[in-house]
Amino acid sequence: xxxxxxxxxxxxxxxxxxxxxxxxxxxxxxxxxxxxxxxxxxxxxxxxxxxxxxxxxxxxxxxxxxxxxxxxxxxxxxxxxxxxxxxxxxxxxxxxxxxxxxxxxxxxxxxxxxxxxxxxxxxxxxxxxxxxxxxxxxxxxxxxxxxxxxxxxxxxxxxxxxxxxxxxxxx
Numbered sequence: 001x002x003x004x005x006x007x008x009x010x011x012x013x014x015x016x017x018x019x020x021x022x023x024x025x026x027x028x029x030x031x032x033x034x035x036x037x038x039x040x041x042x043x044x045x046x047x048x049x050x051x052x053x054x055x056x057x058x059x060x061x062x063x064x065x066x067x068x069x070x071x072x073x074x075x076x077x078x079x080x081x082x083x084x085x086x087x088x089x090x091x092x093x094x095x096x097x098x099x100x101x102x103x104x105x106x107x108x109x110x111x112x113x114x115x116x117x118x119x120x121x122x123x124x125x126x127x128x129x130x131x132x133x134x135x136x137x138x139x140x141x142x143x144x145x146x147x148x149x150x151x152x153x154x155x156x157x158x159x160x161x162x163x164x165x166x167x168x169x170x171x
Contacts, residue, residue, distance in 0.1 A: 002076030
């Protein structure tokens with residue numbers, strides 16, 4: 001069954017536990033730099049919004065990879081084939097949501113794999129239940145979620161603006 005993470009921004013308090021636990025589960029360190037989830041936080045405007053992989057279908061990141069290093073399993077999860085990846089960053093550039101970045105250590109894409117198919121650690125550890133896992137087949141965007149999608153797009157633009165200000169390019 002294909003699933004994806006859904007964010008309820010009204011519940012996110014910007015604690016960044018999701019980032020820390022994600023990096024620990026995948027890399028063995030508590031470091032947002034190695035997380036597959038990115039929390040856009042701007043205290044000036046009161047913005048706390050996790051940027052997560054939307055499991056797009058078709059996935060622009062997979063289509064952009066020149067080496068076929070990204071694959072989608074039958075469970076819908078996008079995975080990186082390290083042996084094929086050259087760290088070019090085409091997937092980062094192609095992601096319309098800014099949910100992919102390169103590992104600072106290995107120059108490999110950090111893409112959410114839903115922790116291998118189990119309940120993701122970010123969902124388990126979120127103290128406010130701002131993250132939920134939904135089957136795509138059963139998911140129907142409610143009016144509430146459509147409003148959250150507008151907030152998501154705003155958060156994404158704010159994230160890009162902040163990254164540019166810090167000298168980093170995010171498409």
